[in-house]
Amino acid sequence: MTQTIPISSEPPLAVEMRGIVKKFPGVLANDHVDFELRSGEIHALLGENGAGKSTLMNVLAGLYRQEAGVIKVKGKPVEFHSPRDAIKAGIGMIHQHFMLVPSQTVTENVLLGLDNPRFFMRLPQYDAKVTEVGERFGLKVDPRAKIWQLSVGEQQRVELLKMLYRGADVLIMDEPTAVLAPQEIEGLFEILRSMAAQGKSIIFISHKLQEVTAIADRVSVLRRGVATALGVPAKGVTRQELARLMVGRDVVFSLDKKPGNPGDVVLEVKDVYADNDKGLPALRGFSLNVRAGEIVGVAGVAGNGQSELAQVITCLRKCRKGQILLNGKDLSAQNALFGIQHGMAYIPEDRNRVGSAPNLSVTDNVIMKKYRQPPISRAGLLDMNAATKLANELKEAYEIIVPHVSTPVRLLSGGNLQRVILAREISGLPSFMVAVQPTRGLDVGAIEGVHRLLLAQREAGAAVLLISEELEELLSLSDRVYVIYEGKSMGEVKIGSAEPDESLIETIGLMMTGSPLEKIHKEGVGAHG
Amino acid sequence: MDLIIILQAGVATGTVLLFATIGEIFAERSGVLNLGVEGMMLIGAMTAFSVTIKTGNPWLGVFMAMLAAGLLSQAHAFITITLHADQVVSGLALTFLGAGISLVLGEGLSKAGTVSLLPNFSIPLLSQIPFIGPILFTKQSILVYFGYLLTPLAWYYINHTRPGLNLRSVGEYPAAADSLGINVFRLRYFYVFLGGLLVGLAGATISLAVSPGWFSELTTAGQGWIAVGLVIFAQWDPLRAMLGSYAFGALRRLILDIQGPTVLFGFDNPFYYNPYWGFFLQMLPYAFTVIVLVIGSREAMRKRLGAPAALGEPYIRGERGK
Numbered sequence: 001m002t003q004t005i006p007i008s009s010e011p012p013l014a015v016e017m018r019g020i021v022k023k024f025p026g027v028l029a030n031d032h033v034d035f036e037l038r039s040g041e042i043h044a045l046l047g048e049n050g051a052g053k054s055t056l057m058n059v060l061a062g063l064y065r066q067e068a069g070v071i072k073v074k075g076k077p078v079e080f081h082s083p084r085d086a087i088k089a090g091i092g093m094i095h096q097h098f099m100l101v102p103s104q105t106v107t108e109n110v111l112l113g114l115d116n117p118r119f120f121m122r123l124p125q126y127d128a129k130v131t132e133v134g135e136r137f138g139l140k141v142d143p144r145a146k147i148w149q150l151s152v153g154e155q156q157r158v159e160l161l162k163m164l165y166r167g168a169d170v171l172i173m174d175e176p177t178a179v180l181a182p183q184e185i186e187g188l189f190e191i192l193r194s195m196a197a198q199g200k201s202i203i204f205i206s207h208k209l210q211e212v213t214a215i216a217d218r219v220s221v222l223r224r225g226v227a228t229a230l231g232v233p234a235k236g237v238t239r240q241e242l243a244r245l246m247v248g249r250d251v252v253f254s255l256d257k258k259p260g261n262p263g264d265v266v267l268e269v270k271d272v273y274a275d276n277d278k279g280l281p282a283l284r285g286f287s288l289n290v291r292a293g294e295i296v297g298v299a300g301v302a303g304n305g306q307s308e309l310a311q312v313i314t315c316l317r318k319c320r321k322g323q324i325l326l327n328g329k330d331l332s333a334q335n336a337l338f339g340i341q342h343g344m345a346y347i348p349e350d351r352n353r354v355g356s357a358p359n360l361s362v363t364d365n366v367i368m369k370k371y372r373q374p375p376i377s378r379a380g381l382l383d384m385n386a387a388t389k390l391a392n393e394l395k396e397a398y399e400i401i402v403p404h405v406s407t408p409v410r411l412l413s414g415g416n417l418q419r420v421i422l423a424r425e426i427s428g429l430p431s432f433m434v435a436v437q438p439t440r441g442l443d444v445g446a447i448e449g450v451h452r453l454l455l456a457q458r459e460a461g462a463a464v465l466l467i468s469e470e471l472e473e474l475l476s477l478s479d480r481v482y483v484i485y486e487g488k489s490m491g492e493v494k495i496g497s498a499e500p501d502e503s504l505i506e507t508i509g510l511m512m513t514g515s516p517l518e519k520i521h522k523e524g525v526g527a528h529g
Numbered sequence: 530m531d532l533i534i535i536l537q538a539g540v541a542t543g544t545v546l547l548f549a550t551i552g553e554i555f556a557e558r559s560g561v562l563n564l565g566v567e568g569m570m571l572i573g574a575m576t577a578f579s580v581t582i583k584t585g586n587p588w589l590g591v592f593m594a595m596l597a598a599g600l601l602s603q604a605h606a607f608i609t610i611t612l613h614a615d616q617v618v619s620g621l622a623l624t625f626l627g628a629g630i631s632l633v634l635g636e637g638l639s640k641a642g643t644v645s646l647l648p649n650f651s652i653p654l655l656s657q658i659p660f661i662g663p664i665l666f667t668k669q670s671i672l673v674y675f676g677y678l679l680t681p682l683a684w685y686y687i688n689h690t691r692p693g694l695n696l697r698s699v700g701e702y703p704a705a706a707d708s709l710g711i712n713v714f715r716l717r718y719f720y721v722f723l724g725g726l727l728v729g730l731a732g733a734t735i736s737l738a739v740s741p742g743w744f745s746e747l748t749t750a751g752q753g754w755i756a757v758g759l760v761i762f763a764q765w766d767p768l769r770a771m772l773g774s775y776a777f778g779a780l781r782r783l784i785l786d787i788q789g790p791t792v793l794f795g796f797d798n799p800f801y802y803n804p805y806w807g808f809f810l811q812m813l814p815y816a817f818t819v820i821v822l823v824i825g826s827r828e829a830m831r832k833r834l835g836a837p838a839a840l841g842e843p844y845i846r847g848e849r850g851k
Contacts, residue, residue: 084710099705101698102838111691112698113709121689278829 012075014039014170014201015060015091020069022055029055031225032069037170042192042202044216044234046209048246048443049414052225053205057172060203061093062086073170084113092163093172096179098155102148106130106141106158110165133165138194152301153184160191164200171195172203177211181301182471182509189215207246207444209239210472221245247444257455260479263292266432266463267313272322272332274312282308283319284487290432290463295454297478297495298467301512305487306467307349310436313465314346315339326432340369345430347421349437351414355421358410362402363391365409366424398423399449415446422453433457436467451477471508483511491517535782536664536775543778544676545734549756550763550770551683552727556602558687558765559720560700560839563605564620566728567753568627569598571746573732575631578743581644587737591647594733595726601627602725606718613843624753628746638743647671647738670738672730676771683767696720700837703844713844728753751815758818761825764835777814784810 015037022030029052037043047053058064060071062080071078073089080086083093100109107123107130117126127143134141139157147155156176163171173192177185192202192215206212212219213234221229221242228245267290276282282305290296300306311317313324315336324331326342339346348354356365367387370376375386391405398419402412409417418438425433435454439447454477457464468474474481475495483490490511493504510520549566556563563569573594581590601623608619649668656666665677687693695716698706703713735748742748755777763769787793788800788807800806824830831840 082710083708087710095708097704099702099708101702101705103701103835104694104697108694109705112694112706113711117691119690119692121691121694 012039013037014074016072017060018070020056020059021067022059022064023067028225033222033227034230035220036231037201037203039201040196040199041217042196042204042215044204044206044212044219045222046206046212046219046242046246047222048207049441051222053222054174056222057093057174057203057205060086061091061172087166087168090167090169091172092166092168094159094163094174094176096174098159100147100155100158103146105144105146107143109147109158110162130161130165134161137164137198138191152179153187156188170201170203172205174205176204177208179302181512182505183513209242212242213239223248243444258459260294262294262479263461265289266292266327267465268325269313270323272312272324273320274308274317275320276308282487283312286484286487286489288482288489290465292463293458293461294479295458295464295466295477297474297481298465298484299471299474299481299508299512300484302469304484306436306484309484310349310434310467313434314344343431345425345428345433347425347433347435347438351417351421356409356417359408361408362395362400362405362420363387365420366391366394369424369428394423394427415442418442418446418450422450426453426457430462432463434465434467437469439470439473471505481508483508485512485514490515533663535786536779537667538782539779540665540775541669541673541778542739542781543775544673545731545739545752546756546759546774546777547676547680547771548727548731548734549753550759550774551679551767552724552731553756553760554763554765554767554770555720556724557760557840558696558700558837559717560703560837560842561606561609561717561721562616562620562841563602563623563721563724564617564757565605565623565627566756567749567751568624569601569725569728570732570749570753571631572601572627573598573729574736574748575635575638575743577733578644578736579635579638581737582641585645587645587647590737591730591733595729598729598732599722599725602721606721609843610714610717613845616841632745635743635745639745644737644741646741672734672738680767680771687767700839703839707846755814755818758821761821761834765837780814
């Protein structure tokens with residue numbers, strides 16, 4: 001099933017990996033994987049979570065050692081014992097979590113771990129050097145700024161700068177767009193194109209198909225540790241083909257979203273203020289409403305108050321001011337049980353610590369909202385036979401793949417665990433549901449399943465609040481989208497049933513970076529740059 | 530009561546706190562909280578006095594004191610860095626261990642006689658400067674002068690050198706340092722050891738210079754804990770540590786001196802006529818330490834004060850990011 005394009009002989013390969021094998025206890029993460037990177041190209045490495053793409057790149061970056069296989073850099077075989085060796089060979093990896101010290105300046109971060117200067121850190125002269133390297137590649141960043149003062153996009157530029165300063169020719173970027181707003185993604189793509197034009201080779205790890213077709217010259221695909229495509233030109237391949245290579249079967253992209261038929265307002269959030277865990281304001285006068293039979297999205301860059309909003313609505317966090325009405329009843333002074341008894345379902349962001357009890361069985365996890373009522377509760381005692389029966393029914397209905405319902409849920413994969421949580425929440429026939437990042441970390445097939453279940457809730461007449469950082473997900477599922485920025489609503493956008501156009505995405509992007517909708521309407525899209 | 534004498538004595542007594550505080554700053558900047566300062570200081574004071582009595586050489590006493598406290602600190606390093614145990618628990622245990630060892634080995638040492646002390650001398654020219662001269666440069670111990678050198682050097686080292694950058698990175702974000710080839714474990718061991726050396730020096734400063742002799746646990750009388758509080762007060766900065774240490778040294782002397790005269794500023798001295806007020810005054814430095822430690826234990830407050838972000842957290846490889 002491997003598709004290999006014959007490689008023309010002229011330019012030497014920047015990196016060549018042959019027959020890479022890497023095992024972890026119980027998993028064959030890379031099974032004789034080949035990989036080729038040409039000089040000056042942007043090469044996307046595509047695959048689902050757990051397909052082995054990060055493992056393969058960690059081998060290349062010197063973090064892991066392969067059990068078998070060879071790596072050649074510019075035609076010469078190499079052996080890496082640490083990331084330091086890889087950097088010396090010109091290979092630098094930029095991790096999803098930035099490896100930057102927040103309290104130090106850009107220059108200090110760039111110089112960390114180098115041999116020059118040896119002892120005295122006379123920073124001003126190195127500030128100039130850092131600026132110079134940055135300008136060469138279009139990376140504008142103030143060398144004297146402390147990292148904590150920088151936006152996420154700027155921090156990413158510092159990471160790139162760090163590798164370029166070390167003379168890296170091959171840059172591995174692990175899911176670089178996951179943390180960025182749409183405008184920042186476009187900025188990153190421009191930087192990557194300019195670096196490639198100057199001869200740098202870039203490996204772009206992703207599981208987002210639309211990004212791959214937008215940025216990459218060639219694509220390689222991994223599935224379950226095996227390469228299913230090797231260096232296919234990105235121009236000549238469709239999203240459907242790529243998805244099939246990733247998942248191993250056809251994936252339906254267009255969801256069957258019927259025209260909405262919104263009813264009465266089910267949830268109303270009125271001018272709510274709340275603090276985060278550190279006691280700092282997280283929500284500052286946020287309002288929204290959700291009607292029966294519609295999905296309302298909340299878009300925003302991570303950390304703008306989304307988690308706190310979900311917690312306030314589900315009574316897991318106190319609000320300082322404001323009102324939350326569920327079917328007209330005020331929730332703001334209630335506890336989570338009140339919400340559960342009034343038909344609220346909650347798909348939390350953190351599946352392992354909030355959504356489930358990892359050491360308890362599938363059965364225990366699915367009855368968590370029902371154990372007070374018959375048939376599970378009989379005269380104040382748990383009827384485990386009834387519980388097991390229910391769990392087995394849900395296992396069938398929601399296609400939970402598990403040998404036995406007494407299995408602890410910590411042994412389940414992300415997608416399966418999410419199905420357990422969905423089974424528990426949806427089987428209670430909720431009138432209102434909050435879903436926070438319901439597809440984070442799931443593979444393409446599992447995402448499709450979660451989306452179908454959410455749409456089914458909408459058709460059944462439930463009100464659904466979908467809080468997500470995936471703009472594409474919000475646009476394809478929601479009837480309306482609110483944008484949250486620093487705890488405030490930047491406005492509300494209606495989503496038609498047709499494919500969302502560019503200007504709508506751009507508008508939402510601007511709102512995500514702090515421009516209120518009225519201001520955008522007044523100034524017009526594009527005036528912002 | 531003479532202001533110059535109080536300040537002069539303050540600088541001398543404050544030197545004990547200064548060494549201990551700077552030592553603890555090094556350890557904490559690398560991410561390791563060592564609450565065993567009091568225990569290490571007792572070991573240092575006992576060893577210095579004991580070795581000097583036996584050999585007659587106070588320099589050998591200082592050296593052995595530093596080595597003893599440094600070695601003791603490595604128990605804490607092993608437990609917290611290699612075994613990833615809780616730093617607070619291990620540090621408290623270290624205090625008990627250090628105090629216990631020094632009390633047993635120091636049994637009878639208080640009646641062992643007098644020792645030759647480290648030299649005191651004045652610095653020509655500098656001691657002639659009005660006000661500053663008599664306070665800082667007249668008849669001070671050689672260790673006091675060493676404190677003047679150590680503080681700016683420590684500050685410069687931490688903030689403006691490559692090893693200082695590595696030290697700060699390891700205490701702020703060890704995963705980032707590790708990803709660039711810096712050996713987090715080795716550096717943490719080293720700075721806990723360096724911290725131990727300086728705390729041992731603080732102990733030797735007590736028993737061989739500031740208040741010579743061995744008075745079992747009263748030798749240090751909780752100064753190790755004050756140093757732990759001063760680290761927070763100084764916001765992990767050696768220069769502020771110097772200011773705080775001397776201020777506390779002067780305060781100790783002031784509390785003693787203020788109970789002497791019968792008349793204070795033209796009034797009957799309340800501290801002379803009410804001895805209980807004196808106990809209250811003597812309590813103040815410890816009350817301050819308790820308050821600073823309580824404030825400093827709040828995470829939000831620690832962040833605002835500029836504590837090393839990874840302070841108290843063991844570094845486990847593979848748990849990258851987060």
